[in-house]
Amino acid sequence: MAYNILLVDDSASLRKVVRKVLHLSGFKMNQCFEAGNGQEALDVLKDNWVDLILSDIHMPVMDGFGLLKALRADEMWQDVPVVLVTTESNPERLQEALDLGAKGYIRKPFKPEEIRALLLRLLGESDDDSMAAEDEECDF
Amino acid sequence: MTTQWQPKMKSVISELLETMFFMSVDFEPQVPVETYRLASSIILARDLQKIQIDLFLTEPFAREAASNFLGVGGDEVSSHDIEDVVKEIANMVAGSYMTRMEDGNWNLGIPSMRYLDSGGDVPDEGLPISYLGEQVGLVILSEDSEGK
Numbered sequence: 001m002a003y004n005i006l007l008v009d010d011s012a013s014l015r016k017v018v019r020k021v022l023h024l025s026g027f028k029m030n031q032c033f034e035a036g037n038g039q040e041a042l043d044v045l046k047d048n049w050v051d052l053i054l055s056d057i058h059m060p061v062m063d064g065f066g067l068l069k070a071l072r073a074d075e076m077w078q079d080v081p082v083v084l085v086t087t088e089s090n091p092e093r094l095q096e097a098l099d100l101g102a103k104g105y106i107r108k109p110f111k112p113e114e115i116r117a118l119l120l121r122l123l124g125e126s127d128d129d130s131m132a133a134e135d136e137e138c139d140f
Numbered sequence: 141m142t143t144q145w146q147p148k149m150k151s152v153i154s155e156l157l158e159t160m161f162f163m164s165v166d167f168e169p170q171v172p173v174e175t176y177r178l179a180s181s182i183i184l185a186r187d188l189q190k191i192q193i194d195l196f197l198t199e200p201f202a203r204e205a206a207s208n209f210l211g212v213g214g215d216e217v218s219s220h221d222i223e224d225v226v227k228e229i230a231n232m233v234a235g236s237y238m239t240r241m242e243d244g245n246w247n248l249g250i251p252s253m254r255y256l257d258s259g260g261d262v263p264d265e266g267l268p269i270s271y272l273g274e275q276v277g278l279v280i281l282s283e284d285s286e287g288k
Contacts, residue, residue, distance in 0.1 A: 060250060092245065
């Protein structure tokens with residue numbers, strides 16, 4: 001199965017890196033959407049279905065916590081896995097994010113295999129199921 | 141200016157630049173060949189305490205870091221890419237430094253970036269970053285407690 005993914009981070013370069021990491025690691029992506037903050041992510045979700053969201057916490061306009069709250073309040077999105085890709089290390093803040101519904105987090109800097117392993121685990125896939133990703137376009 | 145923070149900061153910067161930028165640096169001061177053109181700042185805050193981390197980089201180093209980070213050639217890197225990467229470096233430095241602090245519960249701010257004029261105002265003291273025998277960066281950590 002190939003997944004629709006939404007990358008949410010105010011750093012365009014970080015979004016590029018995560019997208020590339022996922023692609024090169026063989027993670028199966030159908031479409032890859034991007035947003036620069038939580039509000040833009042919600043705008044993307046108005047018109048597009050995603051299977052997984054990777055989001056930073058610290059962003060202007062609407063941060064990761066705001067996004068998690070908005071998703072939890074929406075029946076359509078409350079069960080979509082959200083993984084945080086973040087520099088946050090404060091245990092209380094990370095627990096707050098998990099309490100708001102995040103399924104896990106990866107701290108920056110990260111190794112590519114860390115993201116891949118966590119996503120596969122969350123999506124219920126094993127490494128043996130992975131295939132080379134099809135060409136995808138990332139829309140912003 | 142205290143230098144107690146520098147051992148932890150060296151570990152943070154080395155790990156970050158090697159893991160995500162594929163660059164191995166050292167912290168021996170060298171004579172800078174290029175002036176620092178880019179500066180990024182980020183604040184850690186807790187109650188009435190504030191820590192500010194300032195990162196100064198030369199443009200060629202920032203460009204190479206952006207090129208490595210993005211996996212593209214140096215000539216494919218735009219100035220916007222470089223600015224963004226410099227901010228992200230400051231962001232990850234601060235976040236990683238937080239994990240090494242003995243007392244937690246700091247809140248991490250959002251990094252800012254600015255260009256420095258030629259001969260811009262850069263402090264003399266700090267942690268130098270050297271790459272391939274040239275000094276390419278400087279990190280300064282300053283602490284402030286209200287009422288001090």
